[in-house]
Structure formats: structure tokens, C-alpha cells
Amino acid sequence: MAKTVAEGFFTDKRLKEAKKLIQEALKEHQSKITGVKAADEGLKESYTELLKKVADYRGGALFYNYLGSGIGHGPLVELADGSVKYDFITGIGVHYMGHSHPGVIEAQIDGAVSNTVMNGHLQQNLDTARLLELLSTQACKNGAEVKNVFLTTSGAMANENAFKIILQKRTPASRFFAFEKCFAGRTLGMAWVTDKAAYRQGLPKTIDVDYIPFYDANDHQGSIDRAVYAMKKSITRFPGGHAGFCMELIQGENGSWVGHKDFFEALIKVCQENSISVFIDEVQTFARTNKLFTFQYFGLDKHADVVAIGKNSQVCATFFKDDHKPKPGLMSQTFTGSSSQIAASYYVINEIVNGDYMGEGGKIDKLHARFKSNLEKIAKKHPEKLSGPFGIGAMVAMSVFKGDEAKTKAFTFKLFENGVLSFMAGGHPTARVRFLMPVLVTEEKHIDEVCSIIEKTLEAME
Ligand SMILES: Cc1ncc(COP(=O)(O)O)c(C=O)c1O
Incomplete structure (x- = not known):
């Protein structure tokens, strides 16, 4: 079979030898x-x-x-x-693999010796293809339909893209629901979703958000009822006004507050009855429960319209269902990520999925x-x-x-x-x-x- 010049280069025995030497040196020094x-x-x-x-x-x-x-x-x-x-x-x-992990370093070297520092939406290398396949397959393996994956360079940008996709689909609806005390990032848009006044002091308003109280494990049914009531009240106040609900299933920046399947299902039902898209912000929760995605942990696979990941995944991404595909022109960016980042991301996610990290026990x-x-x-x-x-x-x-x-x-x-x-x-x-x-x-x-x-x-x- 025909080979590219690159295949010859990446399998050159001198490259293999150089990597072996680097690993030997690393092992010797890090053992101190x-x-x-x-x-x-x-x-x-x-x-x-x-x-x-x-x-x-x-x-x-x-x-x-x-x-x-x-x-x-x-x-x-x-x-x-x-x-x-x-x-x-x-x-x-972010550093799911700790420091100076030999496997991650090897992946990064492969990225570092490739032709460009960065990959972008106009020109990306073949490593992106296998990463997209891995991410999409893993996200959809239990029946979720968020098969489309758009790479980006920060969690906030992955969220921005999610908001844009939803706002375009649901136009003229322009409001969002989010949980009280949530964190969504620090762009001009996300600063108005994040429920902390100090993080948007002096910034002009970019998006209208109605906050819903988060789950309270000490008052299971009461907290569900209160959240559903708050949502319905807001929908009545702004009929047809809500485009999406930005959900952090475990609140990270607020201190690891854990939600509940019943709670989310009750709110998602209201979303579905009112044509409100369900957006799950997994920037912090990705690979932190015993399932790769926390929507899988809570069994919400069928309900996710849009999902964002970042941090542990090493690259950031927005996933969306076919019926949420944006129109041409809405989304693009110069960078998807660096070559080393994309190679490391593939390595780390593969390791998580194929190692003994996930699942009960x-x-x-x-x-x-x-x-x-x-x-x-x-x-x-x-x-x-x-x-x-x-x-x-x-x-x-x-x-x-x-x-x-x-x-x-x-x-x-x-x-x-x-x-x-x-x-x-x-x-x-x-x-x-x-x-x-x-x-x-x-x-x-x-x-x-x-x-x-x-x-x-x-x-x-x-
Ligand atoms: C839930 C959540 N969403 C979005 C973000 C923003 O990610 P980034 O800092 O990569 O922009 C964070 C960061 O802490 C987060 O915890």
C-alpha cells in the first residue's frame, strides 16, 4: 500500500531511538x-x-x-x-495524568515533531480524525445523539459555542436557565451565566439568565418541587422566551455539589414541554465520576441536546445533535488545539476508557x-x-x-x-x-x- 512521506518519518527508527533516550533520561531524573x-x-x-x-x-x-x-x-x-x-x-x-507521565510525553513528542505547532479548523492533521471518532463514539455509546464534535481551545469557548448553537436553533427565544451558584467561564457571554456578581462587575449584560435552585440532598423532593416551580414561573413570565438550560450536573467551582437523576429528569421534562434545549456543561465533570461523561453517570443520555467538555480532555469540545447543527458561518475559530495537545488528548482519553478507571468498583x-x-x-x-x-x-x-x-x-x-x-x-x-x-x-x-x-x-x- 502507498505510504505518505509522514508515515516514513513517524516510523523512522531514529525517531524511535530518540524517544527511547528521552524516556530513559526522564525516568532517571524523575526517580529523584x-x-x-x-x-x-x-x-x-x-x-x-x-x-x-x-x-x-x-x-x-x-x-x-x-x-x-x-x-x-x-x-x-x-x-x-x-x-x-x-x-x-x-x-x-486538567492534569489527569499527573506530572511527566511517560505515555503522555511520548504522545506529545509525536505532536511536537509534526509539521505545525497548532491545528486549526481550516488545516488540521489526521490525528484530529481519530480524536473526533473517539469522542463521538464514547459520547453516544449509551444512546445519546450528540455525535457532532466541534473542537475548541477553552471551556468557556466550548460553552460559548453551545450557547450560540442553541440560540440560533431557538431564535427568537433568547433567555437561558442555569443553576444558582453555577460557573460557566469568563468570556463576556459566560460571565453573565456564571452566578457570581464579582466576576461580571462593570461588564455590559450579554445574556438574560434565570437561575434555578440546585438540588439539595437533604430535601430531595422539596428541592425538585422548588426547582420545577421556579422554572415554570419563569416560563410563564417570559412565554416562549427561553432557548436553553445550561446544566452543571455536579457544581465544581461551587465546591463539588452533586445533583440527582430525579432532579434533572424533572427539569428536563419541563424543557421538553417548552422546546428548551438541554445543554450539559461537562467542562469540569468530564472523566470525574465512574463514567466518562457525567450525563452517562446520571443516565441522561437520551436528553442531552448539546454538551461541552474541557480540562481533563486536554482539548475542549462542543457536542451537538443533528437537529442542533448550526448554519454555516456561525462557528469557526483559528485554532482547534496544538498538535501535541491533540495527540495527548487521544492518549489520555484512550487510557481512561481502556484502563480500569471507570465503572463500579x-x-x-x-x-x-x-x-x-x-x-x-x-x-x-x-x-x-x-x-x-x-x-x-x-x-x-x-x-x-x-x-x-x-x-x-x-x-x-x-x-x-x-x-x-x-x-x-x-x-x-x-x-x-x-x-x-x-x-x-x-x-x-x-x-x-x-x-x-x-x-x-x-x-x-x-
Ligand atoms: C463547569 C465549567 N464550565 C466552564 C469552565 C470554563 O473553562 P475554561 O476555564 O477552560 O474557560 C469551567 C472552568 O472552571 C467550569 O468549571
Whole structure:
């Protein structure tokens, strides 16, 4: 069979040899990273200067004093001051494969030696074809119809595309439903969907959103009734005015609040009765429950009209049903993603789908169970300092100091100093500390070490 020049190049034995050498060097060097470590005295000064330079050039200090050195080992990451920390927030749920994962590095090298840095909608390489097939097949494997996949470069942009698709289909309806305290991204459009006033201060209104209270596990039927009532009331107030409902099935930025199948089905029924499209924002939840998509976890496959993913998927994408196909001209973008990103995305998603991560009793369930039981033990010992844990699968959260925002923030900074990366979510009086662990490389012993650092950090705080 005829071969392209590229096939000859990518299978050239010199390339294979070079990759082998890189892997050998990586293994040798990353084996020195074995656990949490304080900064090197000799690097402290230059690191402080580096942080100052970054703050000056980016127009503001970094949240944490975090500048990675460029290497890590599983869930451990080395910073440029020589310190080593557990990365249990993974760039807010992005580094699913941890740090310096050999398989991901190999995929990235394949991307890096291909002809262009970036792929775009006008010119993309063949790797995109296999990625689209993988994403589409996985999304539709239980009967969902969102087979069309449009790649993009951020979660917010994947959401923008979802909104545009729905608004065009449902025109002249222009309003959206979303859940109270949801997060949808930071573009001009998404800033008006995200339910946080501070994130849109001074920005002109771009979209009308009616907020529906989220599910309350302590009041199952009551919260369903209240949400359905709020939706119906709003539909009566704006007849024919709603185009779509943007649903985060597990609220991530708000602190891992988990919804319920009955709750979503009740709201989706109202959507269907009123020609309102169901949009599921999976930017944060993708690959975090024991199903690849959280709409699969809740069994909502048949109801999804449009879905967005990002973060763990390494590339971002909007999925849509045939009946939501946009008209020519509505969507395009220069970039779909970098060549390395697209290759890494294929590798990571394949690994998730074919490894032992998903399904009941899979790795995600096991990691969750271990994290939960460790945190429960700490909560029992220190009920005034820790409550929870909350969340599901690889989205774990806890409350410290009864959800006090200032103390929660202080705790996350202390935890960072002590060697664990976490992040604050939500706000007073329900602020939480959350963890998005690197599932591919986390083992139970890592969770035990992280929990022991959590406990020591809490004990040292008043
Ligand atoms: C649910 C959800 N949607 C959208 C976004 C926006 O993604 P990005 O930051 O990649 O634009 C986020 C980011 O945290 C998110 O959690």
C-alpha cells in the first residue's frame, strides 16, 4: 500500500531511538522525586525574584507562589524553588495524568515533531480524525445523539459555542436557565451565566439568565418541587422566551455539589414541554465520576441536546445533535488545539476508557472511598475543624472551620506551604476546600500521605 512521506518519518527508527533516550533520561531524573520536600535554601532568593518578575509582567501576583520547574513524578510536582508538592488540584482539574507521565510525553513528542505547532479548523492533521471518532463514539455509546464534535481551545469557548448553537436553533427565544451558584467561564457571554456578581462587575449584560435552585440532598423532593416551580414561573413570565438550560450536573467551582437523576429528569421534562434545549456543561465533570461523561453517570443520555467538555480532555469540545447543527458561518475559530495537545488528548482519553478507571468498583470509586474514609476519620477527631467530605468520584471537597471563607482560604495557603495543592470553592458560609486529583497516577498511599498533611495542617490552626 502507498505510504505518505509522514508515515516514513513517524516510523523512522531514529525517531524511535530518540524517544527511547528521552524516556530513559526522564525516568532517571524523575526517580529523584519521591515525596514532599521543602524549597532549597540556595534557590529561595532567585525564586522570590522570579515570582516578582511574573507578578510585574502579568499585572498581578500569582494566587499561589507556584512556578513549576518542568518536571514531576506522578502526583508529585517539583517547583522552580526545588520544593516538591502533591498536586491534588491539577491546574483545576486538567492534569489527569499527573506530572511527566511517560505515555503522555511520548504522545506529545509525536505532536511536537509534526509539521505545525497548532491545528486549526481550516488545516488540521489526521490525528484530529481519530480524536473526533473517539469522542463521538464514547459520547453516544449509551444512546445519546450528540455525535457532532466541534473542537475548541477553552471551556468557556466550548460553552460559548453551545450557547450560540442553541440560540440560533431557538431564535427568537433568547433567555437561558442555569443553576444558582453555577460557573460557566469568563468570556463576556459566560460571565453573565456564571452566578457570581464579582466576576461580571462593570461588564455590559450579554445574556438574560434565570437561575434555578440546585438540588439539595437533604430535601430531595422539596428541592425538585422548588426547582420545577421556579422554572415554570419563569416560563410563564417570559412565554416562549427561553432557548436553553445550561446544566452543571455536579457544581465544581461551587465546591463539588452533586445533583440527582430525579432532579434533572424533572427539569428536563419541563424543557421538553417548552422546546428548551438541554445543554450539559461537562467542562469540569468530564472523566470525574465512574463514567466518562457525567450525563452517562446520571443516565441522561437520551436528553442531552448539546454538551461541552474541557480540562481533563486536554482539548475542549462542543457536542451537538443533528437537529442542533448550526448554519454555516456561525462557528469557526483559528485554532482547534496544538498538535501535541491533540495527540495527548487521544492518549489520555484512550487510557481512561481502556484502563480500569471507570465503572463500579473501578479506580475512581476506590480512590474516592479511600479519600472519603480518611477525611471522615479526621472529621471525627476534629469535628469543629473539618466537616464532610462531599463530592463524588474524583471530585472531593470538605469544609474547614464551618465554611468560614477567610479561614478556608488561610487553610489552603497553609496546606500549600506544607506540600499539598488544593483550592477554595464557593463562599461564606459554605466555603469548601476541594481536590481534583490526578486519577491516572494517584494511588491509595498518596491519598494517605495527603490526608496526613491535611490533618497536621488543621491541627496547627486555631
Ligand atoms: C463547569 C465549567 N464550565 C466552564 C469552565 C470554563 O473553562 P475554561 O476555564 O477552560 O474557560 C469551567 C472552568 O472552571 C467550569 O468549571
